[in-house]
Amino acid sequence: MPDGLAAEIRKRIRIAGPMPVAEYMALCLGEPHSGYYMTHDPLGAAGDFITAPEISQMFGELIGIWTASVWRLMDGPSPCRLIELGPGRGTMLRDLWRVTKIVPGLADALMLHLVETSPVLRRIQQETLAQVTPATAWHDTLREVPDGPCLILANEFFDALPVHQAVKQADGWHQRVIERDGDGFRFGLAPAPIPTFERTLPPRLRDAVAGAVFEWRSDRPMIEIGTRVVRHGGAALIIDYGHLESAPGDTFQAVRSHRHCDPLTEPGSLDLTAHVDFAALARAAESCGARIHGPCSQAEFLERLGIETRAEALKANATPAQRGDIDTALERLTSRRTRGMGELFKVMAVSARSLARLPGFDS
Numbered sequence: 001m002p003d004g005l006a007a008e009i010r011k012r013i014r015i016a017g018p019m020p021v022a023e024y025m026a027l028c029l030g031e032p033h034s035g036y037y038m039t040h041d042p043l044g045a046a047g048d049f050i051t052a053p054e055i056s057q058m059f060g061e062l063i064g065i066w067t068a069s070v071w072r073l074m075d076g077p078s079p080c081r082l083i084e085l086g087p088g089r090g091t092m093l094r095d096l097w098r099v100t101k102i103v104p105g106l107a108d109a110l111m112l113h114l115v116e117t118s119p120v121l122r123r124i125q126q127e128t129l130a131q132v133t134p135a136t137a138w139h140d141t142l143r144e145v146p147d148g149p150c151l152i153l154a155n156e157f158f159d160a161l162p163v164h165q166a167v168k169q170a171d172g173w174h175q176r177v178i179e180r181d182g183d184g185f186r187f188g189l190a191p192a193p194i195p196t197f198e199r200t201l202p203p204r205l206r207d208a209v210a211g212a213v214f215e216w217r218s219d220r221p222m223i224e225i226g227t228r229v230v231r232h233g234g235a236a237l238i239i240d241y242g243h244l245e246s247a248p249g250d251t252f253q254a255v256r257s258h259r260h261c262d263p264l265t266e267p268g269s270l271d272l273t274a275h276v277d278f279a280a281l282a283r284a285a286e287s288c289g290a291r292i293h294g295p296c297s298q299a300e301f302l303e304r305l306g307i308e309t310r311a312e313a314l315k316a317n318a319t320p321a322q323r324g325d326i327d328t329a330l331e332r333l334t335s336r337r338t339r340g341m342g343e344l345f346k347v348m349a350v351s352a353r354s355l356a357r358l359p360g361f362d363s
């Protein structure tokens, strides 16, 4: 339970000293007994946050159209592994699957692999998918998924992966750490700067002002994805909130009941995330020879795939109340207002070199 996790974090700090933000985030979200995702279903109106597939069936259906189109561009391999990273309640796959059934040969070719660490969400995924799809395999990591041609989907997966932070000081960049503050926690800085850190940064970040915060994640997940699509053929679609270019900024945040709160309170009870640096993801995937498509905004991506046409088709058979709901969902998914999902969320694909153009992207 969360109190136990606070005690565990205090103990680790007492023994090993202040812990990097990434270690704190990893414990809060994934500690096997008390981590947020280990104990919660956080999704939906009654939970802490809502994701695009939970807003409307249109989202999963359009990802289904993307999946079907790319499978065809791959010359329809059978079997083809359809892998979702962090599938939440399984809603996107459920909606996507309806589309696969209308493309000859596709539903039979796809083998479903869900990479999910949360036992709570795995149970919900099993219920959601039991009636709609054939055999599905669950895995703790992408590494466990057997080789072969693949299509990989990740909606709001990367933002939940642990993020490191460093703060620029007069003598260099210092790792941001979590230290004890009585029974609670506060941010601090490691005493010595990270050696040679500045040289690893993109050039335009090297003259950042004192106090600037830079965030980064491990390249490993992206390298695993890039290597897989290059070696075995296929593509990965990554959708998340974040920025197109690597830039300074503190985006480490906590949400509970759809409201922002202090990320250092009640470890294990809050959803912790940070924005995704799409330029960093692209660099990692390119380093293993993958081709990058986009990134573009979610609004552009969904509009290119035909979300407006899909909304009209759904409205044709809907009640007036349902028509209102469809319009609201369309506006929400594609809103270009400041911090609207259509603009804040970015979409990028990573593929084998042979896939020169993918649907949803203009290049």
Ligand SMILES: C[S@@+](CC[C@H](N)C(=O)[O-])C[C@H]1O[C@@H](n2cnc3c(N)ncnc32)[C@H](O)[C@@H]1O
Residues within 6 Å of the ligand: 037, 043, 051, 052, 053, 054, 085, 086, 087, 088, 089, 092, 115, 116, 117, 118, 121, 140, 154, 155, 156, 157, 160, 161
């Ligand atoms: C923000 S939710 C997104 C859920 C879903 N994709 C959606 O759009 O509704 C993050 C998902 O990633 C899973 N997750 C978080 N960290 C993970 C990890 N290291 N490995 C696998 N799954 C993880 C969570 O359990 C959850 O299913």
